[in-house]
Amino acid sequence: EAQVTQNPRYLITVTGKKLTVTCSQNMNHEYMSWYRQDPGLGLRQIYYSMNVEVTDKGDVPEGYKVSRKEKRNFPLILESPSPNQTSLYFCASSPIPAGVGGYTFGSGTRLTVV
Amino acid sequence: GEDVEQSLFLSVREGDSSVINCTYTDSSSTYLYWYKQEPGAGLQLLTYIFSNMDMKQDQRLTVLLNKKDKHLSLRIADTQTGDSAIYFCAESIMDSSYKLIFGSGTRLLVRP
Numbered sequence: 486e487a488q489v490t491q492n493p494r495y496l497i498t499v500t501g502k503k504l505t506v507t508c509s510q511n512m513n514h515e516y517m518s519w520y521r522q523d524p525g526l527g528l529r530q531i532y533y534s535m536n537v538e539v540t541d542k543g544d545v546p547e548g549y550k551v552s553r554k555e556k557r558n559f560p561l562i563l564e565s566p567s568p569n570q571t572s573l574y575f576c577a578s579s580p581i582p583a584g585v586g587g588y589t590f591g592s593g594t595r596l597t598v599v
Numbered sequence: 600g601e602d603v604e605q606s607l608f609l610s611v612r613e614g615d616s617s618v619i620n621c622t623y624t625d626s627s628s629t630y631l632y633w634y635k636q637e638p639g640a641g642l643q644l645l646t647y648i649f650s651n652m653d654m655k656q657d658q659r660l661t662v663l664l665n666k667k668d669k670h671l672s673l674r675i676a677d678t679q680t681g682d683s684a685i686y687f688c689a690e691s692i693m694d695s696s697y698k699l700i701f702g703s704g705t706r707l708l709v710r711p
Contacts (some may be wrong), residue, residue, distance in 0.1 A: 527687065530698055575641060575642065582630075582693070582697050583699065585649075587632045587644045587647060587689070587699065590642040593640070
C-alpha cells in the first residue's frame with residue numbers, strides 16, 4: 486500500500502531533550518516536506534526536500550533540522566525542544582510537481598514539550 | 600504574499616448541501632486541492648481542480664473555480680454526519696519550492 490509512515494504518533498518530552506520524528510515513504514517520491522498544524526493557523530511548512538541531499542527552509546524552520554540521506558526517509562530533528570514546539574506534525578510526499586495526486590500525508594505526530 | 604483564506608466554521612443540517620469557500624492569491628497556481636481531516640487523522644485528498652477548469656464534479660462533491668476573483672468553493676450535496684471534519688483548501692505554488700499553501704481549515708459540523 487502506498488503510504489507515508491511517521492513515528493511516533495504521540496510523544497511527550499521535556500524541554501531541551503533532543504528528539505527525532507521519523508518519516509518514510511514507499512512511493513519513490515522526490516519531494517518530501519514537514520508541516521506543523523496549530524489551531525487557527527492551518528498547516529505551516531517547516532522544511533522541504535526536492536531530492537536526496539537537497540533540503541531547504543519552509544516558512545517556520547527555527548528550532549528544527551532535517552536530513553535527506555535516502556530518498557525514502559526524511560527525519561525531523563528537534564535539537565533542543567521548547568514548549569512553543571508543542572504541535573501536531575505532518576510529513577508529506579509527492580512527485581515534482583505534485584500534479585493531480587497532491588501530497589500524500591502521514592497520520593501525524595502529536596508532540597507535547599513540557 | 601502567498602495566502603489562502605477560509606472561514607473557520609460551518610454548521611449544516613444532515614441532508615442539506617454544504618458550501619465551503621476559499622480565496623487564494625497566487626494566480627500562477629496550476630492545481631487547487633481540497634483535503635479532509637477527520638479527528639485524530641492525517642489529511643486525505645478529496646478532490647482537485649486544474650486551473651484551466653471552471654467546475655469539477657465527483658459524486659457528491661462539486662468544485663467551482665472563479666479565476667478572476669481567485670475564489671474556490673467545495674459543495675457537498677446531501678451532507679451526512681460522516682462528513683463532519685475539517686476541510687482545507689490548498690494551492691500549488693509554481694516557484695522553485697513547488698510547495699502547497701494551505702488555508703487555515705473550515706470545521707464542518709453536520710447536525711442530525
